[in-house]
Amino acid sequence: MQEDVIFKGSKTGLQLLLSETADFGNIIQQLKEKLESATNFFSKGCIVKVPIANRVLTTEQQQQLTSLFADYGLKWKEVQDPSVSDEQPAAEPTPKPMIITKTLRGGQEIMYSGAVIIMGDVNPGAKVTAGGDIVISGACRGVAHAGAYGDEKATITAKRLIASQLRIADVIARSPDNLDDFIQPDYTETACIKDGAVVIEPAKQQYTFN
Amino acid sequence: MGEVIVITSGKGGVGKTTTTANLGTGFALLGKKVVLVDADIGLRNLDVVMGLENRIVYDLVDVTEGNCRLKQALIRDKRYESLYLLPAAQTRDKNAVNPDQMKVLCSDLAEEFDYVIIDCPAGIEQGFKNAIAGADRAIIVTTPEVSAVRDADRIIGLLESEGKHDPKLVVNRIRPHMVKKGDMMNIDDIIEILAIDLLGIIPEDEYIVISTNRGEPAVVSPVALASIAYKNIVRRLLGENVPLMTIESNEGFFYKLKKVFGF
Ligand SMILES: Nc1ncnc2c1ncn2[C@@H]1O[C@H](COP(=O)(O)OP(=O)(O)OP(=O)(O)O)[C@@H](O)[C@H]1O
Ligand SMILES: [Mg+2]
Numbered sequence: 001m002q003e004d005v006i007f008k009g010s011k012t013g014l015q016l017l018l019s020e021t022a023d024f025g026n027i028i029q030q031l032k033e034k035l036e037s038a039t040n041f042f043s044k045g046c047i048v049k050v051p052i053a054n055r056v057l058t059t060e061q062q063q064q065l066t067s068l069f070a071d072y073g074l075k076w077k078e079v080q081d082p083s084v085s086d087e088q089p090a091a092e093p094t095p096k097p098m099i100i101t102k103t104l105r106g107g108q109e110i111m112y113s114g115a116v117i118i119m120g121d122v123n124p125g126a127k128v129t130a131g132g133d134i135v136i137s138g139a140c141r142g143v144a145h146a147g148a149y150g151d152e153k154a155t156i157t158a159k160r161l162i163a164s165q166l167r168i169a170d171v172i173a174r175s176p177d178n179l180d181d182f183i184q185p186d187y188t189e190t191a192c193i194k195d196g197a198v199v200i201e202p203a204k205q206q207y208t209f210n
Numbered sequence: 211m212g213e214v215i216v217i218t219s220g221k222g223g224v225g226k227t228t229t230t231a232n233l234g235t236g237f238a239l240l241g242k243k244v245v246l247v248d249a250d251i252g253l254r255n256l257d258v259v260m261g262l263e264n265r266i267v268y269d270l271v272d273v274t275e276g277n278c279r280l281k282q283a284l285i286r287d288k289r290y291e292s293l294y295l296l297p298a299a300q301t302r303d304k305n306a307v308n309p310d311q312m313k314v315l316c317s318d319l320a321e322e323f324d325y326v327i328i329d330c331p332a333g334i335e336q337g338f339k340n341a342i343a344g345a346d347r348a349i350i351v352t353t354p355e356v357s358a359v360r361d362a363d364r365i366i367g368l369l370e371s372e373g374k375h376d377p378k379l380v381v382n383r384i385r386p387h388m389v390k391k392g393d394m395m396n397i398d399d400i401i402e403i404l405a406i407d408l409l410g411i412i413p414e415d416e417y418i419v420i421s422t423n424r425g426e427p428a429v430v431s432p433v434a435l436a437s438i439a440y441k442n443i444v445r446r447l448l449g450e451n452v453p454l455m456t457i458e459s460n461e462g463f464f465y466k467l468k469k470v471f472g473f
Binding site: 103104105107121124125126141 | 370
């Protein structure tokens, strides 16, 4: 199915991009499915930015959006073209880390503006997008995106870092195709950006999980 | 009140219908009152596997739409007095029923039966939502293949978000010689990813195919490997402590499997 609705972490926060041409009913439907699949995972009170350059909404459509978002404890606001936004990310206070106390299964997704700590695994097909760092107490086998709003100093730490894809800010690294040839170390590892590329090294900071 | 168990998987063709038929018949062999519910509306199979196709008059949708009483739609098994089937409608689709109706249906059945076992359709859409709606617990069936395990994981997540926790796992179609050569996922790898309790392992067994074509579940056989494996699962569900054929410490899974199955 074609995606008419895309959530995107950008330098200025969580953005919602709507297709310019798709039927609004379809958009609401797809949006609902996205919100449903990520229930509880959008932080409450989070403000989603909808660039108006993308699509002009009628008052009625705006109301539909507002009430749908409200069902999930979210708000939205219109912004101008995202690329020329003058908002400073640093001006917003850093939110408290979000702590998830379960394993993320395939198809589940977390989006959060701050750091995310997961007490469990991130399984294949699951996705974590965080404005800050990501720390996973178990295995990371899915997709992790730290520093999603552009913070290149963000890191991803997991007891077993075997993610299919790691993203930090705008840099993407994928797992090697011949994973079987690699011996998985039994120590906690951290991914960070060095010289413009994602590198993985033994974790400096020992996170302790109970 | 009886217990409502849904047999689900995500991926198609991994053995949900086979497992429903065998567990249900296995319970009936021990004298339990059981009803099998075919929730795969539009693609019904369970009646064929049970050899009851020619007795269908009313179906699940007739019940939910009020065209007949629940009792009228229940088909008594040929072999076992305490075993019944509620067949799916073949000419309708998944949207002919909704989760609320399924909840009512399941609780009505649970009044009458010790076990209500629901055969879930493949997929994660309406049919899945209907099948799990009234279930107290879930059994996830997978095969030792990466794609089936991925789908099982997704299903576990969806069950969780519906407030259904602690599903149990059945790994079907294990081929010991392939696992041994490393050509198939082993049980440990599967459990590590899914992180749920293993309820049992069913070997690949051509007797399943033979019995399916005959319309008589394999569990009726006193000797077939798959029959023994299904009987073990039934006993575990009844709370008996039947040792799992898994790995403990140094002893490999194959070794155990060999010992138990006599390979
Ligand atoms: N342990 C086994 N050994 C050999 N064959 C098997 C075994 N389990 C299942 N099969 C065969 O695999 C096929 C699919 O099984 P089944 O119909 O039970 O799967 P299903 O999950 O219900 O499929 P669907 O998703 O289409 O409803 C059948 O032909 C069955 O006979
Ligand atoms: Mg089936």
